[in-house]
Amino acid sequence: xxxxxxxxxxIEARNKQVEQDKAWEVSWTRRISIAVLTxxxxxxxxxxxxxxxxxxxxxxxxxxxxxxxxxxxxxxxxWQKK
Numbered sequence: 001x002x003x004x005x006x007x008x009x010x011i012e013a014r015n016k017q018v019e020q021d022k023a024w025e026v027s028w029t030r031r032i033s034i035a036v037l038t039x040x041x042x043x044x045x046x047x048x049x050x051x052x053x054x055x056x057x058x059x060x061x062x063x064x065x066x067x068x069x070x071x072x073x074x075x076x077x078x079w080q081k082k
Contacts, residue, residue, distance in 0.1 A: 031065075031066065031069050034065065035062045035065055035066055038061060038062050038065060039058050039059065039062045042054075042057075042058035042061060042062075043055060043058040046058055
């Protein structure tokens, strides 16, 4: 009986971790963190190569990333229908 309880407890702990991981994947905290880090890295690179407008140019891939994360829910819905 203790073995069964231990196994059920382990499954419940794993399920909780999986739920947290799924929530993180779709969270705005994750998206914004990636966007901010991406922007900082690209601005640093553009400054290093003496780009004339690094702060504007670095926004392009960040906006692309945010738009792609928004579009993924539509793509996922279409994929799940097939």
